[in-house]
Amino acid sequence: MFSTLFVFEIVAVFTVRTLCCRVDEYITRDGQCCPMCHEGTVVRRDCTLQSGTRCVPCERGTFMNQANGLNKCFTCTSCDPAHGLSALQTCTAVNNTVCEVINGHFCKSLTDTGCSLAEKHTHCIPGQGIKEPGTSRNDTVCEDCQPGYFSPDGVNCTAWTICSETQVQVKEGSQTIDIVCGAPGALSASRHHYLLIPPFLLFFSLVCLMSKHKCLFCISA
Structure with missing residues (x-):
């Protein structure tokens, strides 16, 4: 019973002290009500019976955007x-x-x-195009190039080149590269591969061939 009354008295005292302060006042550590400092200032010294609240301006790099009973400005x-x-x-x-x-x-x-x-903003990769450009509020939206289109730099999807009637397709296209067209002879030439043998390797091969077939170079007795 005693503990219940004690708790009630503490709550009652705190409530009375809170209610005694007006909207433009703050409660000090010792439970007194003092006038708040204006915007741009904070409390340097609480009020007393002889003087009001002493406020100081916010230092450079700090601010206070409301009436307050604080002793430090916001950074x-x-x-x-x-x-x-x-x-x-x-x-x-x-x-x-x-x-x-x-x-x-x-x-x-x-x-x-x-x-x-x-x-x-997201940078679209090769093989993609920009569906929606990025803004200050939204990121870039990318989309894959459709079949028959390519994008080497991830900006725009461009349709593959259509070879003319006098040309043939030399190289197939993909999502990142265009089709390569050329003259009919270019396709035939591109299919032939030539093996270049260095001179020293050719000489070595001839020596080996001669050693295996000495009879071809001998004079019969």
């Missing part, structure tokens, strides 16, 4: 170009930095104060 967000971000709005004493994505990137995490996380 300004850094827009790092290495992570695909640049500053759209610089940080002030009352507002945080607003970041935006740089070209070639898209935002993966968008907040009320700008982009907090960016990523590079």
